[in-house]
Amino acid sequence: MSPQERETYDPAAVEARWQEIWEQRGTNRFTDDRLHNAERPFFNLMMFPYPSAEGLHVGNMYAFTGADIYGRWRRLMGDDVFEPIGFDAFGIHSENFALRVGTHPMELIPANIANFTRQLRSIGAMYDWNHTVDTTDPGYYRWTQWIFLKLFDAGLAVKKKAPVNWCPSCKTVVANEQVIAGACERCGTAVEQRVLSQWFFTITKYVERLLANLSWIDWSDTTVRAQENWIGRSEGADLHFPIARPLGEDGQHESARVQPDRHRITVFTTRPDTVFGATFMVLAPEHPLVDVVTSPEQRSAVEAYRAGAAAMDLVSRRKTDKTKTGVFTGGHCINPATGHEIPIWIADYVLMEYGTGAIMAVPGHDSRDFEFATQFGLPIVRVVAQTPDDAGRPVTEAWEGSGTLVNSPPFDGMHTDQAVGAITEWLAGRELAEARVHYRLYDWCISRQRYWGPPIPIIECDACGPVPVPESELPVVLPWIENYRPDESGVSPLARVEEWYRVPCPRCGAPARRETDVSDTFLDSAWYFLRYPSAHRDDVAFDPALTRRWLPVAMYIGGEEHAVLHLLYSRFITMALHDLGLVPFEEPYRTFRKHGLLIKDGAKMSKSRGNVVIPDEAIARWGADTFRTYLMFLGPYQEGGDFRDQGLLGPWGFLNRLWETVVPAEDLGSAPAGPELDQKLHATIRKVTEDIAALRFNTAIAAMMEYLNAVREGGRTANRAEIEQLVPLVAPFAPHLAEELWQRLGHERSLFEAPYWPTFDPERATTDTVELVVQVNGKVRTRIPLPRGTDQDTAREAALADANVTRFVDGATIRKVIWVPDRLLNLVVG
């Protein structure tokens, strides 16, 4: 056959053919036998998508492809790789979209899932389609509810009141993320605060373990740091400030009658060393002791301020850039260090949710307190000096760093580092302080006053309180309701469906009502990985034997956007299930790696910018193999990269050249590879192996390109020994093409069914000759090829025989020689 008549690479045909073969042969399917008896189980997990109406986005594809390449590589290495996929289809996102387009979510979501499935099948990942999950399937959320009940039994699910954002125009609760500059994201109306009774998971009970385990789990550093940040451990002390002349309800002094906890106000501080500079106190407007300290003259001002704070939406309340506001209560307390009476104010910059809801204000050494004091003319005292002459100077800016104590008898002259402990002990001795740790983490509110989620499986009975739905009655099926739009009541639309929520109490039989809130989507995704291996089972949430074999997840690859919430919640759920004896491990993911963000032509992809890449078009034009390879080639996977349409030409050309090199199989000689190519082949196998293991896909591809270029150099025809091993190397990236070429090379079995990954010989991977760099005074003057292992004297002799070297050395004395074997010779002359 002449070259012109040879078959050209037709990705559409190759991909269709192999996808069908894999499907027919069940290459990626896990049967019961395979699940139970896999010898080298490797659970390769990727973050399941939310099936939007727009379809699979190239960002999803980027994430999945990287994870699939890693999984395929493990498989070629001989692991039994279980790689499932599913759909995270509940949630406000879907519901809002459904409301907008006027299609019921129960119709919309299955259509979206069908579309996603079609797209996911086209990308050539080795998904096991027999073990998918769909969080909106009653067969799935039955077990989500079951987990809720397990946590309820363990006392980890509790109902309590909490403030939420309320949009008076949309008449619905909105999440913090949906409040933009104090206004509802949908209608622009100012959002208010409402206090509703809601279900919480007490994740704070696990805060120490959630933090401690971060020191040993194998996760991307940035993700670990994000979680540490979110958990926000602060070490410091609780300090007690006795209330001066407390006032009773009637506004009269009641000093003799008050209970001990109404006697004093406790503040949390990380800087007990600055307590001598606390010139006033600030309480959160909601603080329970406000009533106790407020004087009759100030009462109306205080009430007005509290009302204002209560009405403000939660997001604006926490804006850091707004001017400080506050009101004097008329009350005073005693600074435990100085013994001085200091005024008590209330201000919304102090949050009830953190610490004790009260602070000692040290305007000299805290910028927020400084701002407040300046605004309201409160005294500012310097208690930390940076230099000795600082002590007497007025404070013009809060100094938050360390220094030497001043104006703090008897601690003057002590360094702040020592003073923290010394002052805490000193006050503790008088029962005015105790060392304390506070966390930023709050309990997880899982109630959603919406429709599109799993109903919380609780029945509220007037006599018995909240009663769990008996396990045998799960799932509590989300009913189809025509009007699922939220209303002004502030409760779920399910609260309008009387025939659904009216049920007898399971405990006493009296008329009772179902909980009408649904649970947070994050609960659905907090345990989905446990479900995958048992997805075919309807009798258990997760089979113990399968769980033991496949979990914890061996590799989890996903986006940083879930670094905090999803990953933290799933860790918590796993820990809770572990403590209940339901799973034998407490961390769900053995290894987690984040992938980077894909941008387009230097800018973030977004619908409004109109630069969103639709994977379908690119796959139709270039094929999944080229697309996959390009996605991995465009930049370092863990950092993300810039998608440029023209960039596809690189991998396209590479795969075409590979095809053209391998396909004329009958022409490929049986001669061994030449020594140079043999060395390069082994070096390439090593590099590709190491790079894939470390998710450095871009450089792995570059190495393969380089090798193929070397094989084809000068337009020569490759022989079989030179090219055959390259096929499995590209298989993780371009699985369809690799299978096709492997078969054409005469292999009867699929690469992935009879897994093969080439090994390298370290000896053969190294070159015999090296190019020694010769420097004079650190500047490169020449490069000399020498046999590997040449000694210094020989190298020096060779260097001094080179005119480019002698030119700089002659007439000077060599004072020093730097010798890096096989690499560099540096002659230092002077």
Next chain:
RNA sequence: GCGAAAGUGGCGGAACUGGUAGACGCGCGAGACUUAGGAUCUCGUGGGCGCUGCCCGUGGGGGUUCGAGUCCCCCCUUUCGCACCA
């Protein structure tokens, strides 16, 4: 504000523990084959110069070193995460 990462050709990006800066690819230039090319193949491609060779060059400024993209100090810029957390 706090925390983290990053700044390298026209562009995306390489560079192991300090040791040949710019691998690989896009683009561009020249040539080949073509009726044609936005196909394919070959060669070239950081800038400058008195062009066998030399000088400059990894955001800016200093420093350590025989030698710095890499380490240290200061500054600038960008991106991301957290943000009145006491």
